[in-house]
Amino acid sequence: MTRRRVLPGLPLALGITLVYVSIIVALPLGALVFKAASLGFADYWAIVSSPRAVASYRVTVLSALGATLFNLVFGLALAWVLVRYRFPGRRLIDALVDLPFALPTAVAGIALTTLFAHNGWFGSFLSNFGIKVAYTPLGIMVAMAFTSIPFIVRTVQPVLEDLDPALEEAAQSLGGSDASIFRRVILPLLTPAILAGVSLSFARCLGEFGAIIFIAGNQPHETEITSLLAFIRLEEYDYQAAAAIASVLLITAFVMLAVTNLLQARALRYTVKN
Structure with a gap:
């Protein structure tokens, strides 16, 4: 047979x-x-630990953390609204979530710069309060948040849709408040999806380039991101330096994904046990 x-x-x-x-x-x-x-360790270390490179790491990582934290709160709220409520324009908003995937990052960068420049729609309003976005680290966070928010929404949204309403009903019958039900019942079930979305969002922020270079200002030690510094080294035909700087981003992304996978596995085991 x-x-x-x-x-x-x-x-x-x-x-x-x-x-x-x-x-x-x-x-x-x-x-x-x-x-x-191909570089010796001394040369490699001299490149990746230069003051300009270290400053670019700081700008990139801090901006990525800020954008990811914003996406965690706003993306979770957006996914919750799209799943739990029905209102006019819901399908349009749901479709717009995927816009950063379809929109070329350079176009996104130009659009964000136009909106948040000192004479732009948002920039002119924020300037009344002394807030400057374009050509500052805040502008980098805005660009990173725009391009990476779909990762959190699209990873959390299916899990929310598949949650059994009987779990919440049982918690309500036992006298649980809305806050306690969310914290003790819903949030533990969403944790693996949230971790996956956060890791993907953070990784996208680390590697984002096109949307940032237009709004950042690209000033060394202040608003220069690591991927731009690697690109500058390429334009200077210093391929080894570009590869060394890019390898730092690569190692950081791999370490971050490994830690996230470990946390996801622990969260899944906790969910199964309970």
Whole structure:
């Protein structure tokens, strides 16, 4: 009796997948690591620890943290509203959530700069309160938040839709308040999805380039992000320095994803036990 394959054509499909992943993902990353490794440790350390590079790390990481925290609060609230309420224009707002995915990042950067410049719609209003967005670290956070918010909304939204209403009803029958039900019943079930969305959002913020360079001002030590510094080194034909700086972002992203996966696994085990 011939054993039937669960997935017809699996060897061919697996081979195509591995070739695709090798060419699109592994090969560029391998070239980056190889180029950075061609430097000696002393030269590598001198490049990645230079004052300008360290300042770009600080600007990038702090801005990414600020944008991610904003997306965590606003993205969770937006996902909650889209799932739990019905109102005119809901489908339009739901579609607009994916706009940063479809919109070229350069176009997003130009649009945000136009809106938040001192004479823009939002910028002129905020300037009355002494708040300047364009060409400041705050502008970097705005651009990062705009391009990365779909990750949190789209990871939390399906989990909210699949939550069993009986759990909340049972908690209400036991006298639980809305705040306690959210904190003790809903939030633990959402934690793995929130962690996944936060990690993806933070990783996108770290690597964002096109939307930021127009609104940041790109001043060294103040509003220069790490990806821009790597691009500048490329324009100077200093490929080894560009690879070294880019490798810092790569290592940071991998470490962050590993920590997030560990936290997700623990959250899932906690959810299953309870």
